Amino acid sequence: MTPPAEGVERTEDSADFFDYADRGVLLLRRCDACGEVRGPQEAWCVSCRAEEHTVVEAGGGxxxxxxxxxxxxxxPWLETPYVAAVVEVDEGPWLLVRLATSGDPLEVGTRLHLEVDRVPGSEPLLVARTS
Incomplete structure (x- = not known):
């Protein structure tokens, strides 16, 4: 079960992420200065520190x-136990996500599919599922 997204707040900087997530699309950011792709939570480029970026739709893998x-x-509203995971998206950045497993053993490099999970009455959540 996916928990409610209480406590997740839409800000001016995160509004584009939530707008895309509402459509079921994971948003990433490509640095306009150096081309590095970064996660939606990164306010500036980790390579060159530039803030300007272009929106990139992630492929989902x-x-x-x-x-x-x-x-x-x-x-307190998070149900346990759950699996928290770091996923390297195909476009490059690492994201911290909730992992929904099928019960199969996990190992580094396991292919995952990232999805936007919609919870009625709250902001969308990012979930990775085993392929």
Whole structure:
């Protein structure tokens, strides 16, 4: 089950991410100065520190980098246990996401599909699923 997105706030900087997520599309940002692709949460380029960017729609694929089973939630509304994962999206950046597993063993490099999960009455959430 995906938790409600209480506490996730739309800001001026994150509004484009949520607008795309409402349409089921994962947004990334490409630096206008150097071309580096960064995650939607990055306010400036990690390579050259420029803030200007162009919106890029992610293809939805990625590979598992690391994961942890969370047994004690940092927020009271999160149901446990759940799997938090770092995923390297095919476009390059690493994202921290909720991982929905099929029960198969996980290993570094496992191919994943990233989806925007819509929870009625709240902001969309990013979830990775085993392919």
């Amino acid at each position: 990625g590979s598992l980098v690391s994961w942890a089973v969370v047994h004690r939630a940092p927020l």
